Amino acid sequence: MTLEANISGSIRRRLTLQLLGIAAVLAALLFVMVMTYAKQVAEESQDNILSASATSILDSAAIQSGEVTVDIPYSALSMLGNVSDDRVFYRVMADGKYLTGYESLPDAYTAKGRENHRFITSHYLGESIRMVSATRRLSNASGPVEVTVSVAQTLKRQRETLERISTNAAYLGFGFFIAAAVLGVLTAQSAVRPVQTLANSVSRRGPQDLRAVQAPVPGEMAPLVVALNRFMARLKKSLTRSEEFIAEAAHRIRTPLAVLRTQAEIALRRVERPENRAALKEMIRAIDESSRAAGQLLDHAMVSFRTDHLEVKEINLLELADETLERLRPLAEMQDKTLSLHGEELPSIKGDAILIQNALSNILDNAIKYAPQGEDVKITVTHEDKWVVLSVYDQGPGFAPEDIEKLTERFSRGKNAEDTVGSGLGLTIAEEVTQAHGGHLKLSNRTNVRGACVSFYFPQS
């Protein structure tokens, strides 16, 4: 079973990126709009003052003794100097003939404008200029004369203004982007919050908690929550069924086997012929093996089930070992074997007490079984680096060195155990339990003396 989800992308990241993108586009748009508007305003204000200048020159045009003449007012050009230190050019024409000013200024006949003022942007003496041309009719003795006044100014001031505004607009755009980005990130976070809340509330639940999710969720998540609730209901049902099945199976197998064994023992007392007794003994042995195997299979099924849903609590390993030992003591004494526990108070570990007890009793059971009559089984609880170690020592034949690697595989039995009853699940169970707790199982033979040693390594909490 994979616990990792198949992750592709993230709603929050996608949402954040999209919002950032939108913010960037809007900031750029804002910059362009401010600049366009600023340019318009700058041009307009320059146009206005050029217009005023041209008008005042035009107003000074008059006919004197049959000739068109202009008396340029001082203010006409000095007003341009008041707002900027741009270069100023002007020209006065009468009926298309040059009268005074800068003769080679460009013409503005084709330019658009308002009323009789026409504006163009052009070049003169190596600089860009903005120019206005205004026209007025004077009447001469020989008929009307059209006087055209053009006033032009270089664009230095306008450029400087625009540069200044562009710097400010850039700051504005950047500030806008930052603000929008912060809001975007916050929005993305708040958008995925219900999902996170749901995920947290589901993953925080204990293994047995399969109630339906009741907390309110946004409408978009309702189908997911409904599906989840339905799924959990089905899971609960199937779990209940399999627990019932395990209990039922244990009962159905063990009880007849117990009856069968009793019957076989009764029969054994009655028969006297050695071959019949041998056959019955063989039968009792087989029944024991089946009963034990059934027990271990059920244990294993239980362990497999529980390791997926550990019920973690603080456990004092010494107390737990003592309890287990007391439970198995009658069995050991029946076989004339002594069980002893050594150890001091140690850091507690986090784990599922039922599982650890189950694993320990399986190992102890093995130890009792393989130890020769009259010998001892010793349990120690010690402390090694970050590990709390529970070791079981027997005085049996030990493990065959070539077996050690594969003994924990399911249904694998060591060479030295062929004449003893067993299913080969005990070590498997012990290993699965230690691994479920983040630890490991170590098998070794005792040095100096005969016997095997099985050590549970649990991480201390």
Add this chain to the structure above:
Amino acid sequence: MRILLFPSVLIVLLVSLLSARAYEIEQHKVFPASQEAQTLRIISNSDIDIFAPMVEAFQRKYPSVSIDYTVVSSTELMKALYEERQVFDVAISSAMDLQVKLANDGFTKPHSSSVAGLMPDWARWRDHVFAFTQEPASVVYSKSAFEGLEVPTSRQNLISTLRNNPDRFLNKVGTYDIRQSGLGFLFATQDARTSDTFWRLNEVMGSLNAKLYCCSADMISDITTGDLAVAYNVLGSYASARAAKDPDVGILELEDFTTLMLRSAIIPAGAEQPEIAGDFIDHLITASWSEEGADYYPYPKLNHSEVAPNLSLRAIRLGPGLLVYQDNLKRQHFLQEWQNAIIQQ
């Protein structure tokens, strides 16, 4: 061969003379460098005597620059640069309108000065025109000629004094010939712009058969010799130098208004040493506008605020307004009107 050669040599000589000397030089002096390396060519309408301390102070800072100093009238300066495009590195003139016209019409190079911060904004135009003096247009008179008369304090007073004493002042009144002098033209146009009394004063001076001069120095000389009793619109800075030596010379700054001219420097577009020219202009700015001033600065102390402490002082503003009287039509009209007023025979 010889017959052919002679006229052609003559033509070459003539052409070179014409092209080199079409504008009229008044004075010329070379200030040699202690170790010769480069030459800075200055064209100016400031007299050598007055301006020399500024040049010498510059050469103390830049000993490897020799300075070729040409003095011309302000109109000749305009002619040299605007029409003949003579090569000079710095042009110094009191005719602000001509300096602005040169800058406006593209005859100057910009100079981004490192000491521009010392100057008020109104003392420069477009990084092209840099003013370094403020000089009043004054009335200079001979104290002895005014004996028994009250010294006039305004144009109004001056007009009535002249009008009431025609015998005393006939042929003894002098002013600029504004057809010749760019500075005279500038003063006259600014006067005309400010007050109508200018025209009445010209009428009176005309009726007294006013003498017309090219330059302030000549007017001041004629005051000291007694040829003139009073001279109108004389550069006060020149006059005070003379007044210090001659107790008979009096200087008046009229109370109705006194025009303040800013003498300015530009770098002509054809300058061959624009960098040294820039250094020279920075030197002028530092000498004139820095708070402590310079002991060799030969002009009246500058006033940093735009509004003078004395309200009658009117500083001429650098800017395109000055182009107005340089307009051909306007200039012709003005000169015509002026001639009608002052030349009455």
